Amino acid sequence: MTNTTKQVNVAEECDGKCSSCSTSDGCNDHRKQQYEQEQKLKLKLSKIKHKIAIISGKGGVGKSTVTANLAMAFAIQGHKDKVGVLDADIHGPCIPKMLGLKGQKLVGGPGGLLFPVTGKLGIKVVSMDFLLPNDEAPVIWRGPLKMKIIQQFLSDVTWGDLDYLLVDLPPGTGDEPLSVIQLIPDMDGVVIVTMPSEVSEAVVKKSVSFAKQVGVPVIGIIENMSGFVCPECGAKIDVFKAGGGKRIADDMNIPYLGSIPLDPKICNDSDGGLSFIVENKTSPATKAFLEIVKEIEQFLEHTEPSEKATKPKAV
Ligand code: ADP
Numbered sequence: 001m002t003n004t005t006k007q008v009n010v011a012e013e014c015d016g017k018c019s020s021c022s023t024s025d026g027c028n029d030h031r032k033q034q035y036e037q038e039q040k041l042k043l044k045l046s047k048i049k050h051k052i053a054i055i056s057g058k059g060g061v062g063k064s065t066v067t068a069n070l071a072m073a074f075a076i077q078g079h080k081d082k083v084g085v086l087d088a089d090i091h092g093p094c095i096p097k098m099l100g101l102k103g104q105k106l107v108g109g110p111g112g113l114l115f116p117v118t119g120k121l122g123i124k125v126v127s128m129d130f131l132l133p134n135d136e137a138p139v140i141w142r143g144p145l146k147m148k149i150i151q152q153f154l155s156d157v158t159w160g161d162l163d164y165l166l167v168d169l170p171p172g173t174g175d176e177p178l179s180v181i182q183l184i185p186d187m188d189g190v191v192i193v194t195m196p197s198e199v200s201e202a203v204v205k206k207s208v209s210f211a212k213q214v215g216v217p218v219i220g221i222i223e224n225m226s227g228f229v230c231p232e233c234g235a236k237i238d239v240f241k242a243g244g245g246k247r248i249a250d251d252m253n254i255p256y257l258g259s260i261p262l263d264p265k266i267c268n269d270s271d272g273g274l275s276f277i278v279e280n281k282t283s284p285a286t287k288a289f290l291e292i293v294k295e296i297e298q299f300l301e302h303t304e305p306s307e308k309a310t311k312p313k314a315v
Pocket residue numbers: 056058059060061062063064065066094171224225226260261262263264265266267268270271
């Protein structure tokens with residue numbers, strides 16, 4: 001591609017909102033760099049069939065737990081060696097621990113290439129945790145530096161041919177999840193994780209609005225910690241309020257993907273890096289994860305490529 005062609009393309013991509021664009025060479029250079037980076041990303045991620053972000057309006061609702069178990073559920077249901085997880089939570093990366101990969105490091109290759117760490121069922125994982133010297137080391141970085149590392153995780157990592165890349169976004173609907181989502185081209189959509197309480201219900205609506213504003217399809221809502229099934233008698237106890245996720249999905253006219261009950265084994269297995277759904281094949285939570293994966297696959301089957309968020313909007 002010649003420089004002239006590149007410039008034409010850069011201009012086409014420009015939304016014209018930047019007033020200094022036509023007058024400042026610096027701005028043009030910046031846009032050109034940004035455009036080239038986007039093209040590199042597109043090419044790099046073109047071997048990944050589906051990219052799904054997992055979001056939650058607030059922390060602690062089980063977003064990472066759901067991400068890790070969905071990855072395993074996809075792998076079990078016909079996608080072994082074809083699932084990747086990008087842990088985009090820079091400050092609290094916990095996917096490696098949940099997938100039994102704690103202590104591993106990213107391996108570099110020639111030309112600055114990076115290779116994901118591969119875990120059970122061939123799940124490929126990239127996380128800030130693999131770069132930290134120890135558990136006590138905090139990441140005290142400003143926004144641009146954090147985005148730079150996520151960009152590198154996407155563009156410099158050799159993900160290979162994947163059916164699914166699940167992106168565990170930082171919690172909330174602020175700057176960070178927004179910036180990460182905007183980095184990822186051709187995003188299939190977001191899965192929103194909530195738990196049954198009014199506080200969580202209120203924030204999940206923000207997540208739906210967030211996805212709509214950035215122009216990314218909402219694949220659906222998952223209600224986690226939805227009741228507790230007594231291991232002794234099988235009775236279901238609603239520890240928190242039940243049914244909020246379904247109600248919001250109906251109100252907002254978006255798919256409801258399913259409910260995952262509270263199960264102490266989920267927490268124990270996550271902490272121990274054990275594969276909950278592999279170890280507990282008959283548990284109601286395992287069945288829920290497997291059903292949710294089917295729902296997601298059905299949603300994706302009925303989505304035209306043109307409905308994907310080619311380039312999430314800046315807001
Ligand atoms: P988030 O990513 O939303 O901050 P996590 O996935 O880290 O939340 O989950 C918070 C805690 O709750 C973890 O200790 C996790 O093991 C536990 N947890 C999540 N979902 C469940 C569940 N369905 N049953 C039991 N424990 C759960």
